[in-house]
Amino acid sequence: xxxxxxxxxxxCDATAAPPWPLVAVAPWQAxxxxxxxxxxxxxxxxxxxxxxxxxxxxxxxxxxxxxxxFYRDVLGFGEGFRPDLGFLGHWxxxxxxxxxxxxxxxxxxxxxxxxxxxxxVPAPGTGVLDHVAFNAPGSQHAVLEQRLRARGLAFxxxxxxxxxxxxxxxxxxxxxxxxxxxxxxxx
Numbered sequence: 001x002x003x004x005x006x007x008x009x010x011x012c013d014a015t016a017a018p019p020w021p022l023v024a025v026a027p028w029q030a031x032x033x034x035x036x037x038x039x040x041x042x043x044x045x046x047x048x049x050x051x052x053x054x055x056x057x058x059x060x061x062x063x064x065x066x067x068x069x070f071y072r073d074v075l076g077f078g079e080g081f082r083p084d085l086g087f088l089g090h091w092x093x094x095x096x097x098x099x100x101x102x103x104x105x106x107x108x109x110x111x112x113x114x115x116x117x118x119x120x121v122p123a124p125g126t127g128v129l130d131h132v133a134f135n136a137p138g139s140q141h142a143v144l145e146q147r148l149r150a151r152g153l154a155f156x157x158x159x160x161x162x163x164x165x166x167x168x169x170x171x172x173x174x175x176x177x178x179x180x181x182x183x184x185x186x187x
Contacts, residue, residue, distance in 0.1 A: 056091075057132055058101045060108060060120065061174045064088055067102050070173050074147050075134075075180075087111040094134075126176050131169075133179035141166050141182040 061067045068090040071077045077092035077100060088104035105122060112119045120127070136144070145168065148155050155170040164184035171177055 054099075055097070056099050056101050058103055059172065059174055059176060060103055060105050060122070062105055063173065064090060064102050064104045067173050068092065071100055071102075074151060074153065075144070075178075085111070086114075124175065129176075131177035131179050133181060135181045135183060138164070138166060138182045138184035141168070144168060144180065144182075 059067055068079065071092045072079050077094060080091055080093045080098065082089065082091040082098070087107035087110070089108070090102045091098035092100040092102070094100075109119045145155075145157075148168070148170065153170060155168050158167040158169065159165070160167070166182040166184070168180040168182075169177065170180070
């Protein structure tokens, strides 16, 4: 995989999996071998699972193109199909999932108000949401770090070698904190 290859595509590759056992059981069961006892994970109540996966998060911004460029050109997400939703924006993909939705504040607010849907208001920081995290294979750590340095973007590295994890924390152009996890293959 070359340095220009999308990190998002690498995330879909089998080598991108975290080092816990990959077996056909609930995620909390798969974690038990590595981190379950450490984190004190409690299995969900029988029948409690309603959802199957996280679908997307929405970034509200005054600069839809600049935000798109950051997620596409710096982090390597693919830009793809987005239907006409009645407001300005973009969808960025992780594999075949439109995981990041970007909406322009004014047109999204007007659209949502027409539909009677509550809308958040601009505020410094991330409000009640602290950060969003993404996983990638360890081999992509140097690729992303080089992209960030080349663009002069501030970031904070953190390594946890005991579990084979390298991390980069940074903010997107709107102040949303991102946690980027790069898992090293464990023996």
